Amino acid sequence: MTKQELxxxxxVSRQTLRRKLKEIEELDTGRRQLLYPWEVRLxxxxxxxxx
Numbered sequence: 001m002t003k004q005e006l007x008x009x010x011x012v013s014r015q016t017l018r019r020k021l022k023e024i025e026e027l028d029t030g031r032r033q034l035l036y037p038w039e040v041r042l043x044x045x046x047x048x049x050x051x
Contacts, residue, residue: 010049020047024042
């Protein structure tokens with residue numbers, strides 16, 4: 001999943017997603033646009049999609 005696809009799914013702008021990604025300690029995507037499945041799970045938990 002790309003960062004843009006994820007921002008659309010979560011209903012936030014890409015800039016908001018980028019700021020939120022910086023807050024997640026276990027995550028360091030850098031400039032890479034494609035996210036691994038384990039990274040997507042971490043992001044879902046941070047946004048409250050998964051419990």
